[in-house]
Amino acid sequence: MSAKDDLRRLAFWADALTEEEATRARKGITERHYPAGSYVCHRGDQLSSWTGVVTGLVKISAISHQGKAMTFAGIGSGGWFGEGSVLKNEKRKYDLVALRDTNLALMNRATFMWLFETSVGFNRYLVHQLNERMGQFIATIEHDRIHDPTARVARNLAWLFNPVLYPNVGKRMEITQEELALLAGLSRQIANKALQTLEEAGLIQVDRGGITATDLGALASYDG
DNA sequence: TCATTAAATTGTT
DNA sequence: AACAATTTAATGA
Numbered sequence: 001m002s003a004k005d006d007l008r009r010l011a012f013w014a015d016a017l018t019e020e021e022a023t024r025a026r027k028g029i030t031e032r033h034y035p036a037g038s039y040v041c042h043r044g045d046q047l048s049s050w051t052g053v054v055t056g057l058v059k060i061s062a063i064s065h066q067g068k069a070m071t072f073a074g075i076g077s078g079g080w081f082g083e084g085s086v087l088k089n090e091k092r093k094y095d096l097v098a099l100r101d102t103n104l105a106l107m108n109r110a111t112f113m114w115l116f117e118t119s120v121g122f123n124r125y126l127v128h129q130l131n132e133r134m135g136q137f138i139a140t141i142e143h144d145r146i147h148d149p150t151a152r153v154a155r156n157l158a159w160l161f162n163p164v165l166y167p168n169v170g171k172r173m174e175i176t177q178e179e180l181a182l183l184a185g186l187s188r189q190i191a192n193k194a195l196q197t198l199e200e201a202g203l204i205q206v207d208r209g210g211i212t213a214t215d216l217g218a219l220a221s222y223d224g
Numbered sequence: 225t226c227a228t229t230a231a232a233t234t235g236t237t
Numbered sequence: 238a239a240c241a242a243t244t245t246a247a248t249g250a
Binding site: 176177178188189192193196206208209 | 232233234235236237
Binding site: 187 | 244
């Protein structure tokens with residue numbers, strides 16, 4: 001098996017690399033397991049690895065200076081994040097929590113920087129991802145003051161279903177209502193009601209242990 | 225393959 | 238937070 005095939009198991013962007021690049025990338029990555037509920041890193045930690053979710057679900061959240069907890073994004077399998085902190089070699093500005101049993105791929109900084117300076121395909125992927133996430137952040141800021149729980153759930157779902165950031169995700173995502181509540185910062189009961197509302201509105205279909213998006217655009221722009 | 229049991233998830237109060 | 242109902246997973250006959 002080639003290094004690229006091996007790398008593809010951990011990272012979908014393996015296809016953008018040459019054999020040589022993939023070989024080096026693979027060597028710079030280690031896999032690590034995080035039990036459900038455990039912290040991957042706290043704000044202020046010096047986690048100098050670019051991080052990919054192989055399996056599981058991770059929440060990125062921060063506390064605003066006003067003391068309010070805020071979720072930036074949920075990352076499902078296939079998602080990679082933290083390039084900002086790695087590039088600038090600075091401390092994390094947010095908390096990372098594994099919402100369920102999770103396997104992460106950690107790429108050390110040296111390897112990341114080498115790819116960044118060497119690989120055209122890698123940079124193409126990075127720019128693509130940064131651009132997409134920029135759009136997501138802007139949408140987040142616009143809806144920062146939304147308190148309607150249904151809208152918050154809709155937004156979090158729209159993130160999770162983002163096809164650019166998480167190409168592995170199809171129309172259906174495996175996530176329990178409890179995990180979604182954790183993501184949106186709501187109680188499970190409220191999240192349950194919100195999901196029922198969204199289902200009645202025809203945006204999603206809820207089944208046991210998973211949610212199917214039927215109208216992604218409407219989900220992303222849902223404002224109550 | 226089927227039945228029983230345990231565990232997880234959901235809907236409701 | 239606690240409860241009952243329902244679904245899935247695991248086990249063993």
